[in-house]
Amino acid sequence: MVIPLPRLRLQGFNNLTKSLSFNIYDICYAVSEEQRQRYIEYIDEQYDADRLTQILSDVAEIIGANILNVARQDYDPQGASVTMLISEYPVVEKLGRDVISGAVVAHMDKSHITVHTYPETHPHNGIATFRADIDVSTCGVISPLKALNFLIDSFESDIVTTDYRVRGFTRDVRGKKHFIDHKINSIQDYLAKHIQQKYEMFDVNVYQENIFHTKMHIKDFDLDTYLFEANASDLSFKDRQRIEVLLKREIEELFHGRNLM
DSSP states (O other): OOEEOSOOOBSSSOOOEEEEEEEEEEEEEOSSHHHHHHHHHHHHHHTOHHHHHHHHHHHHHHHTOEEEEEEEEEOSSSOEEEEEEEESSOHHHHHOGGGHHHHHHHHTTTSEEEEEEEEEEOTTTOEEEEEEEEEEEEESSOOGGGGHHHHHHHSOOSEEEEEEEEESOEEBTTSOEESOOEEOSOGGGGSOHHHHHHEEEEEOOBGGGTEEEEEEEESOOOGGGGBSSOOGGGSOHHHHHHHHHHHHHHHHHHHHTSOOO
8 A cells, every 4th residue: 555645735736756667577498499489479479469458457447547548569570568648637538539649748758557578588498588578657646556466466477676766846835845755665565465475575775766676586486387388297307407407597697687607
């Protein structure tokens, strides 16, 4: 729950911009080249532009935003993107449909939700990864933090890197500037208990700049959950060990954001 500070009497509109960004990774191992190709096809089908549009529409409903416009695209050979422009108030009702395009342009740098997907496979060792980049940026009183748990649950996430930042200022009726309008010590404060239990997490926060960063990786390692079209019981002990080493290394490198020697 987003805890607001004592109610402010503002001079006009709340001009604070609140941005929540994710990098979400799903990792698997596909034994053959054919299986790796089928994994890409599976991911492309599971997270095509239609599915992503539905997820973002649910996000807009959760945070209490009104959808102004949607642009979406499936890419060849793989991947998809959706961009959704949103506002705190229903622009069509206030301004009329004849000026909706102007309203959309006016809100492009203010409130939006975007998602881009990047399925890929390693050329040699069988590792396949799916990355989704998600940005939820709002202005006014609506908060993207309300959609935090829903977005993590919407993707099969082995690793999640999350950034939250409050930018700009809003002014009260006495002329005083306010650079944040809610309490926050960590993104972890807003995570549901089942997510906290599922992931190891650590923070890098810059409190004086209202910048919050949390990295998460899944606690439990079960090889069967990482194998695509295969079962661990069908593999030799040596192959299971080799694949586990590859997968755990991939998780560590993505979590730390660098190649490990």
